[in-house]
Each structure stands twice: as C-alpha cells, then as structure tokens.
Amino acid sequence: MLQMLCLRFLLLLFFLGSLGALLAPRRRRGIAPLPAPYLTRYLTQQIDHFGFDENLTFQQRYLIADQHWKKDNGPILFYTGNEGDITWFCNNTGFMWDVAEELSAMLVFAEHRYYGESLPFGNESFSDSKHLNYLTSEQALADFAVLTEYLKETIAGARHSPVIAIGGSYGGMLAAWFRMKYPHVVVGALAASAPIWQFGDLVPCGAYFTIVTNDFKKSGTGCSESIRNSWNAINHLSSTDAGLQWLSRTFHLCSPLKNLQDAAMLKSWLSETWIDLAMVDYPYKADFLQPLPAWPIQEVCKFLKDPSLSDKLLLQNVFQAINIYYNYTGEASCFDMSETATKNLGQLGWYYQVCTEMVMPMCTDGVHDMFEPQKWDFEALSDECFKLWGVRPRPSWILSMFGGKNISSHSNIIFSNGGLDPWSAGGVTQNITDSLVAIVIPDGAHHLDLRSRNPCDPKSVQQARALEVHYMKQWIAKAKHQH
Amino acid sequence: MLQMLCLRFLLLLFFLGSLGALLAPRRRRGIAPLPAPYLTRYLTQQIDHFGFDENLTFQQRYLIADQHWKKDNGPILFYTGNEGDITWFCNNTGFMWDVAEELSAMLVFAEHRYYGESLPFGNESFSDSKHLNYLTSEQALADFAVLTEYLKETIAGARHSPVIAIGGSYGGMLAAWFRMKYPHVVVGALAASAPIWQFGDLVPCGAYFTIVTNDFKKSGTGCSESIRNSWNAINHLSSTDAGLQWLSRTFHLCSPLKNLQDAAMLKSWLSETWIDLAMVDYPYKADFLQPLPAWPIQEVCKFLKDPSLSDKLLLQNVFQAINIYYNYTGEASCFDMSETATKNLGQLGWYYQVCTEMVMPMCTDGVHDMFEPQKWDFEALSDECFKLWGVRPRPSWILSMFGGKNISSHSNIIFSNGGLDPWSAGGVTQNITDSLVAIVIPDGAHHLDLRSRNPCDPKSVQQARALEVHYMKQWIAKAKHQH
Numbered sequence: 001m002l003q004m005l006c007l008r009f010l011l012l013l014f015f016l017g018s019l020g021a022l023l024a025p026r027r028r029r030g031i032a033p034l035p036a037p038y039l040t041r042y043l044t045q046q047i048d049h050f051g052f053d054e055n056l057t058f059q060q061r062y063l064i065a066d067q068h069w070k071k072d073n074g075p076i077l078f079y080t081g082n083e084g085d086i087t088w089f090c091n092n093t094g095f096m097w098d099v100a101e102e103l104s105a106m107l108v109f110a111e112h113r114y115y116g117e118s119l120p121f122g123n124e125s126f127s128d129s130k131h132l133n134y135l136t137s138e139q140a141l142a143d144f145a146v147l148t149e150y151l152k153e154t155i156a157g158a159r160h161s162p163v164i165a166i167g168g169s170y171g172g173m174l175a176a177w178f179r180m181k182y183p184h185v186v187v188g189a190l191a192a193s194a195p196i197w198q199f200g201d202l203v204p205c206g207a208y209f210t211i212v213t214n215d216f217k218k219s220g221t222g223c224s225e226s227i228r229n230s231w232n233a234i235n236h237l238s239s240t241d242a243g244l245q246w247l248s249r250t251f252h253l254c255s256p257l258k259n260l261q262d263a264a265m266l267k268s269w270l271s272e273t274w275i276d277l278a279m280v281d282y283p284y285k286a287d288f289l290q291p292l293p294a295w296p297i298q299e300v301c302k303f304l305k306d307p308s309l310s311d312k313l314l315l316q317n318v319f320q321a322i323n324i325y326y327n328y329t330g331e332a333s334c335f336d337m338s339e340t341a342t343k344n345l346g347q348l349g350w351y352y353q354v355c356t357e358m359v360m361p362m363c364t365d366g367v368h369d370m371f372e373p374q375k376w377d378f379e380a381l382s383d384e385c386f387k388l389w390g391v392r393p394r395p396s397w398i399l400s401m402f403g404g405k406n407i408s409s410h411s412n413i414i415f416s417n418g419g420l421d422p423w424s425a426g427g428v429t430q431n432i433t434d435s436l437v438a439i440v441i442p443d444g445a446h447h448l449d450l451r452s453r454n455p456c457d458p459k460s461v462q463q464a465r466a467l468e469v470h471y472m473k474q475w476i477a478k479a480k481h482q483h
Numbered sequence: 484m485l486q487m488l489c490l491r492f493l494l495l496l497f498f499l500g501s502l503g504a505l506l507a508p509r510r511r512r513g514i515a516p517l518p519a520p521y522l523t524r525y526l527t528q529q530i531d532h533f534g535f536d537e538n539l540t541f542q543q544r545y546l547i548a549d550q551h552w553k554k555d556n557g558p559i560l561f562y563t564g565n566e567g568d569i570t571w572f573c574n575n576t577g578f579m580w581d582v583a584e585e586l587s588a589m590l591v592f593a594e595h596r597y598y599g600e601s602l603p604f605g606n607e608s609f610s611d612s613k614h615l616n617y618l619t620s621e622q623a624l625a626d627f628a629v630l631t632e633y634l635k636e637t638i639a640g641a642r643h644s645p646v647i648a649i650g651g652s653y654g655g656m657l658a659a660w661f662r663m664k665y666p667h668v669v670v671g672a673l674a675a676s677a678p679i680w681q682f683g684d685l686v687p688c689g690a691y692f693t694i695v696t697n698d699f700k701k702s703g704t705g706c707s708e709s710i711r712n713s714w715n716a717i718n719h720l721s722s723t724d725a726g727l728q729w730l731s732r733t734f735h736l737c738s739p740l741k742n743l744q745d746a747a748m749l750k751s752w753l754s755e756t757w758i759d760l761a762m763v764d765y766p767y768k769a770d771f772l773q774p775l776p777a778w779p780i781q782e783v784c785k786f787l788k789d790p791s792l793s794d795k796l797l798l799q800n801v802f803q804a805i806n807i808y809y810n811y812t813g814e815a816s817c818f819d820m821s822e823t824a825t826k827n828l829g830q831l832g833w834y835y836q837v838c839t840e841m842v843m844p845m846c847t848d849g850v851h852d853m854f855e856p857q858k859w860d861f862e863a864l865s866d867e868c869f870k871l872w873g874v875r876p877r878p879s880w881i882l883s884m885f886g887g888k889n890i891s892s893h894s895n896i897i898f899s900n901g902g903l904d905p906w907s908a909g910g911v912t913q914n915i916t917d918s919l920v921a922i923v924i925p926d927g928a929h930h931l932d933l934r935s936r937n938p939c940d941p942k943s944v945q946q947a948r949a950l951e952v953h954y955m956k957q958w959i960a961k962a963k964h965q966h
Contacts, residue, residue, distance in 0.1 A: 050533040052839040052874040053616040133536040145883050181664060183893070184886030356535040391535040400628050403667030410666070411892060 038065040038090060038107070043150055045113070047120045047134050049142035054134075058120040060143055063090050063109040064151075065097075070104035071157035075476045078163050078186065079109040080144055080178055082171030083350040086111035086118075089171065094452025096166060099469055103476070106161070110147055112140050112174075114349040126348050129390045135352055138401070140174060145182045162479035164472055165189040168447035169423065170350075170358075177402055180410045188412030188475040190468055191428075192447035196415075198360040198426025200399050205361040205376045207425035209369035212278040215420050216370060219281075220301025227274060227304065228370040230318050231267060233311035238263035246312070251319050254334040269337040271371055273322050279446035281420050284456035291328045294456060299324050355385030359395040360426065411435040414471055416464055418444025437471070439464045521548040521573060521590070526633055528596070530603045530617050532625035537617075541603040543626055546573050546592040547634075548580075553587035554640035558959045561646050561669065562592040563627055563661055565654030566833040569594035569601075572654065577935025579649060582952055586959070589644070593630055595623050595657075597832040609831050612873045618835055621884070623657060628665045645962035647955055648672040651930035652906065653833075653841075660885055663893045671895030671958040673951055674911075675930035679898075681843040681909025683882050688844040688859045690908035692852035695761040698903050699853060702764075703784025710757060710787065711853040713801050714750060716794035721746030729795070734802050737817040752820040754854055756805050762929040764903050767939035774811045777939060782807050838868030842878040843909065894918040897954055899947055901927025920954065922947045 042059040063086060069076075077096050081089055090109040100107055111118040114135040119125040126132060144165075152158050165186045167175035172194025179189035197203050216224040237243030238260055247266065248256035257263055277297050280286065284294045293299045303320040326335055354360075359381070364371040382392050412435050415428035419442040431437050441449060443458040449465055525542040546569060552559075560579050564572055573592040583590055594601040597618040602608040609615060627648075635641050648669045650658035655677025662672035680686050699707040720726030721743055730749065731739035740746055760780050763769065767777045776782045786803040809818055837843075842864070847854035865875050895918050898911035902925035914920050924932060926941040932948055 046877070048534075049880070050619060050621050051531075051616045052619075052877070053612045055875065129536045133534045136533060136535075138533050142883070149883055182886075184889035185883075392538065394529070394535070397532070400625070400632055400668075403665070406667035409894060 037067075038063040038109070043147050045143050045146060049139055049146075056120075058113070058118065060113065060147065061086060061111040061117045062147060063087065063107075065100070065107040068100040068104055069106035073157060073160040073162075073480070074104040074106065075472075075479075076106045076108055076148075076151065076158065076161045076163045077103070078144070078148060078165050079107070080140075080165050080167040080171050080174040081110050081112040081115065082167060082169055082174065083112060083115055083347075083353070085116035087116070089168075093166070093168070093450045095450045095465060095468075098453050099465075099472075102469065103472065106155075106158070108147075108151065110144055112171075113143055114352075126352075132352050132389065132391075135349060136357055137174060137177065137353075137398075141178055141181055144174070144178055145185045148185050160479075162187040162476050164475060166192075166450070167194070168192040168450045169194065172447065176413050176415065179413050180402065180407065183410070183412075187479045188414075188472065190414045190416065190472070192416045192450045193418060193421055193423050193427065194415060195360070195423045195426030196402065196428065197405060198423070200395060200404065201361070202399075202404055203426050205363035206365055206368055208362055208422045209364045209371055211420075211422040211425055212275055213369040213371075215278045215281055215297055215422075216274065216301060216304075219295070219297040221305055222307045223297075223301035223304045224370040225307035226309075226314060226317065228366065229307045230270070230314055231372045233314050234263060234267055236311050237315070238266075247315070250312075250315055251322075252332075252334045254336045265337055267372065270318065270322065273325055274370075275422065277325060278420065278422050281445040282448060282451075283443060283458055284454050292325065293328065296324060352389055352391075355381070355389055355393055356391055357394070357398055359393045359398070361395075408432050408436065412471075412475055413437075414439060414468055416441065416447070416449050416468065418442075418446060418448050420444060421446045439467055520550075521546045521592070526630050528626050528629060532622055532629075539603075541596070541601065543596065543630065544569060544594040544600045545630060546570065546590075548583070548590040551583040551587055552589035556640060556643040556645075556963070557587040557589065558955075558962075559589045559591055559631075559634065559641065559644050559646045560586070561627070561631060561648050562590070563623075563648050563650040563654050563657040564593050564595040564598065565650060565652055565657065566595060566598055566830075566836070568599035570599070572651075576649070576651070576933050578933045578948060578951075581936050582948075582955075585952065586955065589638075589641070591630075591634065593627055595654075596626055597835075609835075615835050615872065615874075618832060619840055620657060620660065620836075620881075624661055624664055627657070627661055628668045631665075631668050643962075645670040645959050647958060649675075649933070650677070651675040651933045652677065655930065659896050659898065662896050663885065663890065666893070666895075670962045671897075671955065673897045673899065673955070675899045675933045676901060676904055676906050676910065677898060678843070678906045678909030679885065679911065680888060681906070683878060683887065684844070685882075685887055686909050688846035689848055689851055691845055691905045692847045692854055694903070694905040694908055695758055696852040696854075698761045698764055698780055698905075699757065699784060699787075702778070702780040703788060705788045705790045706780075706784035707853040708790035709792075709797060709800065711849065712790045713753070713797055714855045716797050717746060717750055719794050720798070721749075730798070733795075733798060734805075735815075735817045737819045748820055750855065753801065753805065756808055757853075758905065760808060761903065761905050764928040765931060765934075766926060766941055767937050775808065776811065779807060835872060835874075838864070838872055838876055839874055840877070840881055842876045842881070844878075891915050891919065895954075895958055896920075897922060897951055899924065899930070899932050899951065901929060901931050903927060904929045922950055 041062050041064055043062065044057045045060045047056045047058055048054040077100070079089060079093060079096065086109050096107050099105070113120055114125055120134055121131045124131050148163050152161060152163070163186045165175040165178045166189070167173070172191040173196050175189040176191035176194055176196055179186050198208070213224050216227060234247065237247050238257065244257040244263065247263070251266065257266060277300060280292060281295060281297045286292050300321040303317045307314070309317065326332055359378070361376040361378070363376040364374050366373040378395065386392055411433070414437055416439040417424035417427040417429050419440060421444065423446060428436070429438050429440050441460045441464045443460050444464070448461050449468065524545050524547055526545065527540045528543045530539045530541055531537040560583070562572060562576060562579065569592050579590050582588070596603055597608055597615070603617055604614045607614050631646050635644060635646070646669045648658040648661045649672070650656070655674040656679050658672040659674035659677055659679055662669050681691070696707050699710060717730065720730050721740065727740040727742070727746065730746065734749065740749060760783060763775060764778060764780045769775050783804040786800045790797070792800065809815060842861070844859040844861070846859040847857050849856040861878065869875055894916070897920055899922040900907035900910040900912050902923060904927065906929060911919070912921050912923050924943045924947045926943050927947070931944050932951065
C-alpha cells in the first residue's frame, strides 16, 4: 500500500486512471444509459506482434455499430481504446454517436489489450512481469492495425472504407500515433486531449499543475490560495494525535489517520481530487462519473473564499468543498481514500505502463501552483517500479519511437485541447502544418469535444466539433477520390 | 541437411544470403581492398525495444568515417545494415564513399543485430528460438533510430545534421521502412534494389524467375532453353547409378551423388547459381564476391547455345558454364554444393527471418521461366520452420506493419532498381508521388548503383546516381532551411 501510495504521488493518472474505480459500481446500478445499440465482437490477436517465440493468441473485444453506415465504402470511425473497459468509452464518447449519421459512418470501439475483457492471459495477465510483457502502446497499435484490416477485409462493402482514428487522453495519443505509424490503415486521426508531449523535457514538468491552479484561481476569489494554505494546516494538525483525530472526523474518513504517512495520504487524496476536478470542469451538470454540478470548480470555490482563516476553519471549508465532489447526492456516510486508486485492473495496467513507456515528468513548486513543492524524481519512480514489477522505465523510448516534437512530416491529425484541461500542458496547441492542426477549446476541460452534444455546451466546443467534422469530411472525400 | 535443403528450395536468398559463404574466405585472404579508413564503434542497445521484461543489452557495432564531414551540421549518410557482417557492406557500398566529399557527409554503417559482431546473446544467439526472439526488422529499425539519435546527441556539431538512410536489398527495404516509421530521425532514404512488395500477393510469385530467365534469354541464343532442358537431362541420368556417377564426375563434385535426393540438390545448386548470376550480372570484371568477367551471363551463355543437344553433351556444357562462376581463376579442384548455403551466421539469421517475418512467395512454372515448375508452398515452409526453430511464419504481418502498396502518404524515398535484377520484380519501379520516386537502371543488376564508380559503368547507372545525389541534396537543403 505504501509503495502504491508513493507511486501514486509520483505519477499522475489519466482520466479513467483516477476515476474509473468510482465509476464501476455506479454503472452496475444501471444509471448511465446506453447511447445506442452496438454489437460486441472479438478478434483473435497475437499476444506478441513483435516476436515469434510467444505464439499464443488472445481475444480482443471490440464494439461495432453500423446503423448509419453507408455500405458502399462509407467511412469507419475507429475509437482507439485506452486504459479501461471499452464499453465505458463507447458510452462516454457521444461525439461519435452524434456525428455517425452526418458522416454515414460505422462506429468501432476497440478495446486496449490488458483492459476490460481483452486480457491476454486471462486472470494471470497481471500476475508478473512475464505476463505483463506485452502491455505496450506498440502492441496496442498493432492490435488496432490488424483489427482495422480485418474489418475492411471481412465486412461486405468496407474494403475501401476510409478509417478515421478517434481517441481521447491516452486514447488520443494512440489515435495520433496510429496515424503516424500506420498511415496506410487510417486516413486521419482526431486526437482529443492527447498529451503526446508530456515526455522527456518537451514541456516544463510543472505546467500541468499551473493549469490546475489557474482553473481554481479563475473560479473564485481566494480559492487557489485556500488550497495552497491547506497543506500547512494539515501539517500542523497531523503533528499531534488529537490533530489526527480531528482531521479524521472532519474529513469523515472511514479509516482514521494514525500517523504522518496517513496524513500524507490525505494530502495526496486531496491533491488528486483537485486535479480530477480540473479535468471534469464541465459546463453542465454531469452524471457520468461522479454526479457533479455544472462548472464544479466554481461550486467548490464557493467554500474556499478566505485563505486567511485558521487551520481548522480552513480545513472545514476544504471538506465542504470536496464533499461536492464525493458526495453531491448526499449518500456517502464516510470517505475511503483508497477508493480513488489502485482498485481495478485498468489502474494496475496503467501503473505498469507508467513504469515502462509512459514516463511523464511532473513536478510542483508551490509558487506557480497551489500544491506542496515536489520535484520530479525519476529515480524514485524507477525504484518503485522495480519493486512492484521488476521492470525499470525507459523514459527516452517514447521519444525515439514517436518523434517528440519533430512530427511535421506526418499528416491528417487534429489535436484538440481544452484550455481548462491540465493535460493540455503536454498537448499540441498550435498548428504544426496545414494538416497537423490544433484546436483549442478555451472553455473545455478534458476532451469535452468527445462528449455528447449538450444544450449548455459553450460555443467554443460547438465550433471545435464542427471543425473536426469538417476535417474528417475532407479526409473522407480525398480517400474516395483515390478509388 | 535435408531440412535445410527443402527450406533452401522454398525460399530465395538475398545477395549475401547465397554468396556470403563464398565471400568470407576470400576476404580473409585480403584480396578486397578497403575503400577508406573508418572507425569501429559499439553502442549499448536494448535487446528488446518492445518489451520490458528482458532488460539485457548488447553491443551494436557501427563504422564511422568523417573525413569529408562538414562539422557544422553537415549531413550523415546512414547505411542500414542488412543480413551480414557490416564491414562487408561498408567495403562494397562504394557509392557512399564516392559521394561523401560532394555532400560533405559523414558516413555511418550500422550493423544489423544478429549479424557480424552484433550478437545479442554472443555465441548463444542462435541456440534456440528464445534467443532468436529479438531478430526482427522492427527491432533492427529501433536500433537504427536509437543509434542515429545517439550520434546526433553526442557528436559535436551533429545535432541538426540531416540523416539520410541508404541501403541495398534487404538493407534497402530497411532504409525505406526506416524513413516510413521514423521520419523524425531520417529526412529521406535511398532504397536500392529493395523488394518491399515481394510479400503476400502484391506481385506474381513467378515474376522473379521470369526476370532471371530473361537475363539469360537476352544474353545468348539458346541459353535459357539449354538451362530449361538441363533439368530433364539430370532427371534422366540420375535414375541410374551409372548416371549419378557420371553426373558427379562431370560436375567435379567433391561428394559424389548417391540418390535422387542428391540429384535434387544438384539441381537446386545449379538453380541458385543461375539466380546468383542474374544478381551479379555487372558490366565489368568484378572481383568482390566471386572473381567474374564483365557481363558474366554472356560468358556463361557462350557454352549454352544449343538446347537440342543430347543429355550428356548438354550437361557438359552446363558444367563449362558454371565453371565460369565457381572457377574463373581455375583454382578449384572440386565443387562443394553445400558451399553456397547454410554456412555462416548471416545465413542462419536470414533463415530465421524468412521463417518469421520475411515471407516472400516464389514460384516457377517452367513456361515463363527456365526452371522446373514449383508452386509456392507456404505450408511446407511453415512446417520446415516449425521443425527448425519452433516458430511459424506470419505472412501478413509485414503487410500490416509496412503498408504493402498503400504507402503514398510517406515521402522522400528513392526506390532504385536494376532491370536485370530479379529482385526488381518485388521493387517499386514507378513513381508513387513526387517524393516517392522510382529510378530504373535498365542495364543494372542487383543494386549496381550502390557500387563504386567504374569506367565501364553504363550511362543508365551514372544517370541514376546523379539523380540520387540530386534528391539527397534537395532533402539536405530543405532540412537546413528548417533550422
């Protein structure tokens, strides 16, 4: 647990990484409605595309919906699944469902290996580093390429269907990389909120937290300062047993804090909460992950107006604030800090990816951001990874593989980013060429553009979606012209 | 031995594949002069770029020559080593040495893993399929990318050096694929005699042998017909012990033929000889592999004018013909049929590659070509591979990975092919786009353009080289413009 805690502090999780655990029970209760019917299929894939000694195969799950597809080589929108159950992405990528009719498109949602049901070694998939060895972005992209070609070969009328990759977050990175590495398979890619530059020293390691902080700064007077001051308040209180008890009571924790390590965990949990809020700072009441009000950071900040309060008053306000996030419906009786992380397979897999390829340097300084200062510590990450999995990360590999900032010879990729989304720090926010274009949605949080149309959508996301459709139509028309 | 024989019959070897064994002893005798001084270096590379469980490294050898390099970001010509010792390619790619001064270029020759000295597991590299598991084109390309980036980072004045990949045959395929997959690393590629389309059903499986046959047809009246008739002559004679003895004597074989299997081996050996001659049908006396006269097929065909001769007279002529190839200097006392294959590590490695990724369908029909009819038999290859290495080939993988004929979205690749070269059957011989260009050298055999300038060079190869330099200068100028 401690190991996991340290690791958790070193790396930042993507969207589902930190919120997925909360999601699963809600969906089981059947709250989230399915957007449209789809078929669930499976394709036999090589476990190792890049070597021949391991010749076993596994079943990759994919979902397919062709209600609006024009059979005569109509386009295919291909969702490049990320670190989680594909049905969740299918149900939360309303954009694809919204545009399917206009584009006469088939929708395909491909599950990423080692997530959801697509487990190369079944229940043994996470048992050790031997079984985890085939969990890489390259293998996932190869799965996508093989699946796409299979669909075009086997579905009547799809042989010349132009395929467009679509993904958000890590899935957005995969969409962009899919186009870069397999341009013969996909004619273009929409990479939403894809921090493809959050590697090496391509962007400052603190930029991410500066954006989180700015979101709070903009959402209410005194808000980010209150949070910045809260850390010392916790430090003061956690130095005594009485203080620890007070903190446990005040934050309604299911397991009371016992020592400084537990207090560090409280701070880590609060930090994650602020970060998650920055990702889901959507303009309307959302019920897809946590039930949240519109512009939740503004709601949270209503409790955090006075940073100069005494420690206890300040922290009581912090509790009121996070209560919005964790208990908007008033159902929770106590909070379990471990609930946000390390619970489901998706997270286990993502941790392994962070411990190998997905090394995204992150740091805080407490000046440009509202967090306690923490340097990027690669060695600590590497040691944790070695303890956990017996592997060490290779931070330069993704740069060698995918080119870092030197990607101008590629084409037909839309990089969309929300101005409120901390992941935009590592994203492409300026046009690179005529066909490697950036769309910035100032009022958007984490891939807002991929969500369903909503009456409360700000104009900027409406325009972004229109532009995205415009580019996709161009690619489709050009592909048709070539046949 | 029988297994190897079958395999050998099913697959065709590249240049060094079939001739490398002959070359090694010659070079040891010091006949081939070194074109220029170079330094030998080694870089520590991951054995597995695509997985993290195997974290061992190996030393990749590369050769470097910077006599003509302009230190201020002058270009680097990067030879993508193929299936053999890199010093051999270094010494036989005179083109790079010839143009280094004009381009102010540094020359780098990178050895392909599992060949020459670049053995991931030393002497154990070929011991079983576990150790061979990392012998793939993808791993080799990753080595090249990592090496290139290392050179640019560590050599003073090379940070912005444009790098151009150059290779011939399988190395030419790697050069093209290097540009396709790592366009951020190399600004362009010269892919000489690179049969990137000799996969799947992209080209007819018999086209290769039709070209071999045409080379002989053009080189002398009755020549290809004589060879075509020779197979039945051997069949007739090998049906009796006396005939087998006669064949053994006539062909000066070191080990006499004992049965039909041995006779099949004789036919296989002769077939390989004709094929090899088609690859090295150069316009001048060449002493780099076998000492051969100029236009060796014309010399060979002088003995093969009358296809209507009796079996014995015909085969005596065939012996005279191949004597040109194997015994131009008159030094050989007897011929060892096993000498052409299966001898050195290079070949062992290449067999493994053919048994995994490099599945190039080949067939003969005896009508459009001068060989005995033989269908492409994937099952037989697959079974042989399974017996030999415990692996089975995946014939569609290279197509999924590198796009088959659908490569128009890439850029800056020159595909050069010789009209006499059988491998041109699987090559790109027509322009695909403005920057994916084909150069055909009608009088050229296997990557003649990569050889040193020679007074007997036909005009077509001189023009080809000039055009290649022209394109390279364009890429270099454009790269400079971007910095």
